[in-house]
Amino acid sequence: MLKTKTVAWRRSPLLESATPCQITVDGHLIAAVAGECLATALAAGGYVALGASPGGRIRGVFCMMGVCQQCVAEVDGIIRPTCMVVVREGMDVRLSLEALS
Amino acid sequence: MTEQAFDLAVIGAGPAGAAAAIEAAQHGLSVALVDEQTAPGGQVYRAPVHSAVAAGAEGIRLRDRVEASGVSHFRERTVWHVAQGFTVSCVSAAGVERVSAPRLVVAAGTVENVLPVPGGTLPGVIGLAGATILLKAHGTIPAGPTVVAGVGPLVYAVAAGILAAGGQIAAVADLAGPRDWAARLPALASRPSILAQGLRWMAEIRRAGVKLRFRHTVVAVDGKRSVTAVLLAPVDRTWRIRAGREETVIADSLAMGHGLVPAGEIAQALGVEHVFRAEAGGFVPRLDDFQRSTVAGLYLAGDGAGIAGAEAAGLAGRLAGLAVARDAGMLEERAFEEKARPVQRALARAARFGRAISALMAMRPGLLDLVAQDTVVCRCEDLDRAVIEGAAAAGAQDLNQLKSSTRCGMGPCQGRICGEFAARILARHHGVNREVIGLWTARAPFRPVPLDSLVGAFEYADIPKPTFDPR
Ligand code: FES
Numbered sequence: 195m196l197k198t199k200t201v202a203w204r205r206s207p208l209l210e211s212a213t214p215c216q217i218t219v220d221g222h223l224i225a226a227v228a229g230e231c232l233a234t235a236l237a238a239g240g241y242v243a244l245g246a247s248p249g250g251r252i253r254g255v256f257c258m259m260g261v262c263q264q265c266v267a268e269v270d271g272i273i274r275p276t277c278m279v280v281v282r283e284g285m286d287v288r289l290s291l292e293a294l295s
Numbered sequence: 296m297t298e299q300a301f302d303l304a305v306i307g308a309g310p311a312g313a314a315a316a317i318e319a320a321q322h323g324l325s326v327a328l329v330d331e332q333t334a335p336g337g338q339v340y341r342a343p344v345h346s347a348v349a350a351g352a353e354g355i356r357l358r359d360r361v362e363a364s365g366v367s368h369f370r371e372r373t374v375w376h377v378a379q380g381f382t383v384s385c386v387s388a389a390g391v392e393r394v395s396a397p398r399l400v401v402a403a404g405t406v407e408n409v410l411p412v413p414g415g416t417l418p419g420v421i422g423l424a425g426a427t428i429l430l431k432a433h434g435t436i437p438a439g440p441t442v443v444a445g446v447g448p449l450v451y452a453v454a455a456g457i458l459a460a461g462g463q464i465a466a467v468a469d470l471a472g473p474r475d476w477a478a479r480l481p482a483l484a485s486r487p488s489i490l491a492q493g494l495r496w497m498a499e500i501r502r503a504g505v506k507l508r509f510r511h512t513v514v515a516v517d518g519k520r521s522v523t524a525v526l527l528a529p530v531d532r533t534w535r536i537r538a539g540r541e542e543t544v545i546a547d548s549l550a551m552g553h554g555l556v557p558a559g560e561i562a563q564a565l566g567v568e569h570v571f572r573a574e575a576g577g578f579v580p581r582l583d584d585f586q587r588s589t590v591a592g593l594y595l596a597g598d599g600a601g602i603a604g605a606e607a608a609g610l611a612g613r614l615a616g617l618a619v620a621r622d623a624g625m626l627e628e629r630a631f632e633e634k635a636r637p638v639q640r641a642l643a644r645a646a647r648f649g650r651a652i653s654a655l656m657a658m659r660p661g662l663l664d665l666v667a668q669d670t671v672v673c674r675c676e677d678l679d680r681a682v683i684e685g686a687a688a689a690g691a692q693d694l695n696q697l698k699s700s701t702r703c704g705m706g707p708c709q710g711r712i713c714g715e716f717a718a719r720i721l722a723r724h725h726g727v728n729r730e731v732i733g734l735w736t737a738r739a740p741f742r743p744v745p746l747d748s749l750v751g752a753f754e755y756a757d758i759p760k761p762t763f764d765p766r
Contacts, residue, residue, distance in 0.1 A: 229345045231435075243418050247416075248677055249671075249676075251671070253416065254419070258425030260742070261406055261712065262711075277425075
């Protein structure tokens with residue numbers, strides 16, 4: 195598994211105590227904050243590897259502004275840059291980590 | 296698909312685009328302001344995504360002014376095509392729509408250069424501009440020790456910002472040295488409040504006991520699945536490393552940035568004439584004294600038209616808005632000149648400051664030596680320097696030839712991330728100046744767009760390249 199044990203990014207205390215929600219990442223439920231950025235929710239949940247590049251290298255969040263596309267994942271069935279997606283309750287996120295394991 | 300008509304369309308709601316939209320609206324034009332974010336502000340005054348994150352004062356003011364201006368704000372729209380005349384095609388969660396107007400202001404901002412180093416593609420490495428977005432828009436910081444590196448004021452802004460939010464900075468490495476900063480002091484002193492803020496950041500970093508390394512660069516990043524350490528080394532005046540003095544810093548995040556390049560693709564695709572000005576970040580549109588481009592009805596403003604900083608961007612946007620109002624017959628020539636003159640003067644002053652920063656950040660030749668042959672330069676296609684050098688040796692003279700022979704720049708970022716370094720590698724190989732290498736030919740779609748949102752809304756020539764399939 196490529197999920198890191200520790201959180202990679204940490205939310206500010208105010209954000210941490212905002213409306214919680216749950217999203218699904220590759221079938222696993224993780225806690226997130228409704229209305230936060232999906233890339234942030236993933237990193238706070240320990241997911242930094244978001245998929246594989248065409249050459250099989252691990253890719254993850256890089257530019258945080260929708261340019262590099264290194265952070266893409268399938269969100270509710272559509273491939274989108276996670277740094278530009280706002281988290282909603284019940285969001286279904288699929289990473290493509292099979293190529294890496 | 297919906298199409299709405301306005302007197303003016305503005306692309307980009309940063310300080311430049313917002314100011315242009317507001318100014319034109321004040322002169323009675325109907326204005327559409329199209330932007331990718333949830334709220335105006337651009338990257339510099341980026342709005343928090345969640346209301347629990349505190350916003351900066353400038354951003355709040357800018358958003359209030361847009362709100363009160365009567366401008367139609369098309370938020371969370373990705374612009375993927377702009378037709379002459381002008382029709383802006385955008386896509387959002389709601390689908391595809393078009394905004395048309397006889398006049399267009401493009402204020403598209405910049406993209407950041409990030410030095411390709413061994414290990415630099417590992418998760419945990421983010422751009423400096425990205426790190427500021429993490430702080431400003433997302434109220435989030437790296438959880439573990441972080442190295443902040445590169446060049447320019449953002450190095451200090453990010454390090455101080457992470458410290459202020461309770462994070463841990465393992466080291467700060469600035470390519471510039473105290474003497475580089477001192478050389479810009481006269482220009483920087485023209486904006487005492489910004490200078491004071493920079494000095495405050497530096498003092499906070501020192502007070503926290505953080506390792507502060509001037510004239511240092513990141514040489515490599517270590518880690519298997521994510522960052523575990525960052526290798527730093529001192530550099531000389533040309534930013535060439537001084538070997539044998541490397542230092543390993545244990546960290547699990549690295550934020551680094553190596554200057555900004557104007558995002559010119561929309562203006563280029565519309566045929567605006569460009570000129571090369573190294574001190575403004577590279578290729579910039581040729582503009583008259585009122586932000587008019589060489590294409591009738593098309594105006595450009597902000598860092599996307601040449602790096603000059605946020606204050607200058609706001610003033611250039613106002614000037615563009617005034618020119619639009621005048622050209623649309625909503626402002627008499629005399630009144631226009633009276634209103635424009637003080638803005639032009641203020642712009643010249645603000646730009647002097649911005650250019651001093653831009654000059655400090657301008658890439659020096661030694662940096663390219665750090666890009667090893669087997670270091671990934673193009674992330675989308677996993678192409679390393681050796682591939683680019685190979686194409687150059689086989690005859691690729693410019694970016695387009697490089698693209699067609701290697702696919703470099705053909706991936707979903709369309710060369711925005713690697714273009715500057717790829718161009719410099721070609722230039723070095725052929726022993727020519729950067730400007731000889733040119734730019735990628737800009738064409739739509741400007742951003743990857745889900746194919747199903749285009750059905751029925753495009754012409755054959757607009758069919759996008761395949762979107763990123765991560766599998
Ligand atoms: S991190 Fe670059 S597009 Fe999301």
